[in-house]
Amino acid sequence: MKQYKKILSYVAIILILVAAGLIVYGFKGDVAQSVEYSSYNAEVDGTKALYLLSEKMGYDVKRYERPARFLPDNVTVVAIDPSLEMLEGSLEKKYLKAWLEDGNVLILISPDCKEYINELGASEPEDFGQYDRGYKYSVGKGSIIYFAESYNYTNLGVKELDPGVQFIDALEEGKHKTVLFDEYLHGIGSSGTNLWDILGFGGKLVVVQLFMCALILIFIKSRRFGKPVVVFETVKRKENENLFALSNIYYKAKANSMALEIYLGSLKQELAKFLGFGKDGWSDSDIVIAAKSNNNLKDLEVEAVFAECERFINNRKSDSKVLLHLYKRLETIRKGIK
Numbered sequence: 001m002k003q004y005k006k007i008l009s010y011v012a013i014i015l016i017l018v019a020a021g022l023i024v025y026g027f028k029g030d031v032a033q034s035v036e037y038s039s040y041n042a043e044v045d046g047t048k049a050l051y052l053l054s055e056k057m058g059y060d061v062k063r064y065e066r067p068a069r070f071l072p073d074n075v076t077v078v079a080i081d082p083s084l085e086m087l088e089g090s091l092e093k094k095y096l097k098a099w100l101e102d103g104n105v106l107i108l109i110s111p112d113c114k115e116y117i118n119e120l121g122a123s124e125p126e127d128f129g130q131y132d133r134g135y136k137y138s139v140g141k142g143s144i145i146y147f148a149e150s151y152n153y154t155n156l157g158v159k160e161l162d163p164g165v166q167f168i169d170a171l172e173e174g175k176h177k178t179v180l181f182d183e184y185l186h187g188i189g190s191s192g193t194n195l196w197d198i199l200g201f202g203g204k205l206v207v208v209q210l211f212m213c214a215l216i217l218i219f220i221k222s223r224r225f226g227k228p229v230v231v232f233e234t235v236k237r238k239e240n241e242n243l244f245a246l247s248n249i250y251y252k253a254k255a256n257s258m259a260l261e262i263y264l265g266s267l268k269q270e271l272a273k274f275l276g277f278g279k280d281g282w283s284d285s286d287i288v289i290a291a292k293s294n295n296n297l298k299d300l301e302v303e304a305v306f307a308e309c310e311r312f313i314n315n316r317k318s319d320s321k322v323l324l325h326l327y328k329r330l331e332t333i334r335k336g337i338k
Contacts, residue, residue, distance in 0.1 A: 035188060037081040037150060039063055039181040044156040047080050047181070050167060053158070054179050057168055064180035065189020068095040076105040076174035081150040082185030084112060088119075097121060101140025105174035107167075109147045117144055129169065131162035136173070145170045256323045261313045264306075267330055271302075274337040296336045305329045 033040050039051035040063070054061045064077065069091065071077065079087075086092060097120045100106060108117070122137035122144055132152060137144040147153070147170075152163040171179060183189055272282050275290040284306060291297040309326055 035186050037154065038183060038186050038188065040183070040188070042155065044154060046155050047153060049155040049158050050078075050080075050153055050164070051181055053164055053168070054171065057171070058177075059171060059179045060177050061179045061181070063183050065183045067184060068092050068099055071095070071099045071104070071180075072178075073099075073102055073104060074176055075178040075180050076107060076171060076176040077180045077182050078107045078109075079182045079185050080109045080153055082108075082110060082113075082182065083187060084116070086185050086187070087113070088116060093119065097139065100142035100144065103141035105142055105176060106144045107147075107170050107174065108144055109150050109153055111148045111150060113146065114148075117146060120144070128173070129166050131166040134166070134170070143174075145173060256320065257313045257315075260309060260323060260326060263327065263330065264309050264313070267334055270334065270337065271297075297333065300333050300336050301329075302333060305333065 033042065033046075035041055036045045037047055039047050042048045051061060051063075064071070093116075096106070100120065117137055120139055122139050125135035125137050125146070128134045128136040128145060129147070132147055132149065134145060134147040137146065147166070151157050152160075153167060158164040158167075268284065268287060271287050271291065272278075275287065275294065277286065277290075288303040288306065291300070291302040305326070309330070312322060312326060
């Protein structure tokens with residue numbers, strides 16, 4: 001039974017970590033797969049075939065789902081029939097133009113974007129393409145390769161082969177090995193305006209893993225080891241009686257008196273050694289007599305201090321103030337022989 005529980009625990013941890021990965025990566029679901037001209041879409045009006053063709057031709061192909069302000073350099077971005085509302089946003093236009101001027105390439109395929117290209121500050125176009133009439137514009141150090149017929153580049157359109165060949169020619173013209181299919185302009189992805197978006201994949205993965213580790217640690221620490229001990233009423237009453245009995249014994253033993261007695265005995269041993277007596281064969285009166293004739297001890301009232309200590313011990317007193325006073329006097333004697 002314990003072995004099964006252990007296996008189940010491991011399975012649960014694995015499932016949690018897998019779930020964390022899925023949360024970080026994000027589910028695209030049916031929404032992304034049904035968007036027209038999306039590279040997720042494998043239907044006739046999608047562009048997944050073009051995405052896979054680019055991979056087969058040796059390009060490092062990825063989907064991009066963030067605004068233009070986060071675009072990396074040295075890449076070719078593919079935007080097929082993008083949302084004009086998103087494309088013409090003031091910030092999107094501003095950052096896309098700056099990105100192009102830095103030497104990057106945009107392949108734009110849409111029937112409604114000629115005027116937009118002019119707004120990006122593009123130069124006069126050059127004819128481009130053997131199989132589909134297209135144009136190439138310069139924007140700073142970068143360029144835009146433009147085709148008007150979006151439908152030619154869908155999964156159905158590339159079955160004619162010529163549009164696929166034309167598209168690969170455009171990638172070759174771009175001269176970048178990394179190709180990004182822009183899904184943000186199809187309404188897929190995030191705006192990147194909150195912390196979760198800014199963290200990116202690696203940051204999200206670390207945060208989720210830390211959160212999952214914290215949950216697992218709380219689970220482990222909160223587990224009860226062993227069954228609770230059953231304490232019957234009669235047993236508990238007996239324990240209480242024993243506890244009260246021990247407390248009375250300690251009270252009657254007068255711990256202060258015991259402490260002073262132990263300390264006094266230790267001091268007498270030191271005095272005997274200092275005064276030249278052996279380990280045994282001496283008495284308190286021998287120490288007192290010898291102390292009276294010793295220059296270091298004669299003014300320390302050894303006999304009186306011993307007498308007060310004996311009275312305290314024999315009377316089993318527990319007065320802490322008296323004990324402290326006697327301890328200080330004994331310590332004065334001890335310092336006299338150091």
